[in-house]
Every structure is written in structure tokens, then in C-alpha cells.
Amino acid sequence: MTAGIDTPDRRGRTGLDRQGRGLDGNPDVRIVDVELLSSDWYVLRKTTFDYRGPDGTWTRQQRETYDRGDGAAVLLYDAGRGTVVLTRQFRLPAYVNGHPDGMLLEVPAGLLDGDAPEEAIRREAAEETGLAIGEPQRVFAPYMSPGSVTERLHCFAAPYDGSSPLADRAGVAEEGEDIAVVELPFAKALSMVRTGEIADAKTVMLLQWAALEGLLK
Template identity: 70%
Template sequence: MTVRPGIDLPDARGRTGLDQVGRDLTGNPDVIVRDVELLATAWHVLRRTTYDYRRGDGQWTSEQRETYDRGDGATVLLYDPERETVLFTRQFRYPVYVNGHPDGMFVETAAGLLDGDDPAAAIRREASEELGVAIGELEPVFVVWTSPGSVTERIHCFAAPYSAASRVGAGGGLADEGEDIAAVELPFAQALAQIETGEIADAKTIMLLQWAALRGPFSAAVSGHHAVRHGTRA
């Protein structure tokens, strides 16, 4: 009998039964999972699932999908309401570099995987490790899937105020995990403009900046600026 890491034998992260994920799904009567194959298991898990799917016209088809399971994550937009600034990370991201980004140095909101923590605890940990910020008040904003065609990850998105007093550590990330993270502080208006120029191209960061402008901490300032530009009162 073949002993398979991640199925019968613990993988590098001590996991077994990784081929069982999804077999017990019952929430959609038009989907019947037939088989789950474990294609790869390293830090994250790649599976191929075969399922029957009932189309809108009533016909059943057999489908296969590959899913990349890296766990769920959390991110936070850190903003200073007094100075109207936002605080980001800047680090090398190989996946964007290999797919057309000029140098792979990516500006984004502080983020990380939950790794067994609840989302709020996880993002407090990440903000401390990456930017040296001790988060006080934390506001849940939304939960999103950013690549639903292949990646299972849900991202819990938060916002939180910061100030000079809350930057209590050096940040920089964890060197033993290969992290080399710099802090980037920008005026909020400049950050918004960098969406248009492509200097900020990260999906979660763009969504949180747009939220901050439309409904979040800078909505009044953006509305007032819009009114002045068009010769009306805010």
C-alpha cells in the first residue's frame, strides 16, 4: 500500500486527510462532489476536484476544477485622520514580478494569513510585524474572495487609525520567513491617484482605498473636494 504525504502520512506541516476537503459539501443541490485528488502539498495545497453540476437547463455535466488552498487571510488599511495619510507596506512579490510587474516591488496594505488566529488577532499580529504598529480600534469593513476561479482564500478586510504614538516597533517583517518589508506613508489623495497611475495595483488595497473615499474616514474630505471642483457646496 502506498503511503501518501498529506493523506495517510503527515506532510511538512503535520496535516493528513487533505484529500477529504469538499467531499461533504451539501449546500448546493446542483453540485455533487465525486472525487478530490491531492496534486501538491507544500506550504499550501493544490487539489483537483471532480463534481457533477446541474446546469440551468437541467442537464447534468461532469466538471473538474483545480483549487489552490493557502488558508484565509486578513488585511488592514491604516489611516491617520489628523494628517490625512495612509500607511502601506512595500515588498518584493515574485508572482507579480514574473507576470509583468516592472520590478516586483509591490505597495499594499499590511496583510497575512490567519494561521489559526481569528481575523482580528491575525491582522494585529501582521501590522506589528510588518509596520511596527500597535492597533487600537479596529473596524471590520468587508470579507472578499479576490480570485474565486481558482484560489479558495477569503480576505478579512479591516481599517484602523494610527498615529506616530502607535508606531511602537521597527516592523520590517520576519527575516526567517524571507520578509524584507519597508513602510510607505502617503497622503490619502496621493494614494488614490496612484490607483490611476498603476503605482498601486493590489486589489485589496484598491478596494479599501475606494471604501475610505466613499464611505470611510476620508469620505467627507473627498466629497468636499468634489464639490469645490464643480463649483458647488459640500
């Protein structure tokens, strides 16, 4: 008996080795086997598949995929004041991979956890910044690291009311969150992309989208 396969894992899940079996959308790919490597909070699988190349030759390959569920992110902006609201928090993976202190400036974001993307961004904006947002605009939904991570990130932009003072800190304490709320002029945020002070991919993408669209001056 294996947790996550035929008995519930710590999150009550079973059948985690069935993800990907039976896919038939690509005639050049045949799923052979799916092995569950880990099902702690997220899920790590090793998939064996046959792949047919352009010359018709079939080769057997293996890939590991990390499944943390899909997420959503939102760029909060005040067009009248020309500002955006970001968060600053500690990210261990960035820290161990060369970031000086692991403190990243980011747009509010989080996993869907069963919610629709629009509901998720409203929840995350409230939890991470204390702000209620206006009508969100769907921007794009990229795969963030398709070589190994299954996550698709639903990205939005939404206005916020900057006329009231912002909270200094936010986050859900029970989840270990300690988040600083940072309001910046949009031009300053763009310059921080150029200097590398903003190095989070989803944040870079949304700021550059806003610049291309002329969302803020």
C-alpha cells in the same frame, strides 16, 4: 502511503483529500472525487464534480483549487493628518507576470494561521510596520480569486498614531521578509491607484472603500 493523505506532510497534515467531500449545500452540485496534487506549504487539489444546468442536464466537470488558508488585511490611517501607512515588498508572482520590478505597495496583510481575523491584523501590522493599531473596523471579507483560490480575505480599517516617527523597514527576517514602511497622504495614495502605481487588489479595494466612506479628507 501518500504525504498529506494517510501520512503527515511537512506541516503535519493528513486527510487533505477530504476537503469538499460531503458538501450538500447546492443540489445542483455533486462532488465525485477529490485528488491531492500537492501539499508543500499550501495545498493544490483537483476536484471532479457533476453539475446540473438550467435545462436539467448533468455534466461532469473538473476544477483545480489552491488552498492557502484565509487571510486578513488592514488599512492603517491617521484621520487627523490625512495619511495612510502601506508596505512595499517584492512579490515574485507579480514580477513574473509583467510587473516591472515586482515591488508592490500594499496594506499590511497575512494569513490567519489559526488566529481570529482581528488578532491576525494586529500581528501583521506590528510585524510589517512596527505599529500598534487602535480599534479595528471590519469592512468586508471578499473571496479574492474564486475561480481557483479558496482564500477569503477579512479586511479591516484601523487608526494608528502618526505622532511618533515610523520605522523605515520591518518584517520577520526568519520568513525572508524585507519590507519598507511607507506613509502617504491619503489623496496621494488614491492618485496612485488611478495611475497604476498601486496595483494590489486588496489595497485598491480598501482605499476606494475609505474614499466612499469619507474616512479621510
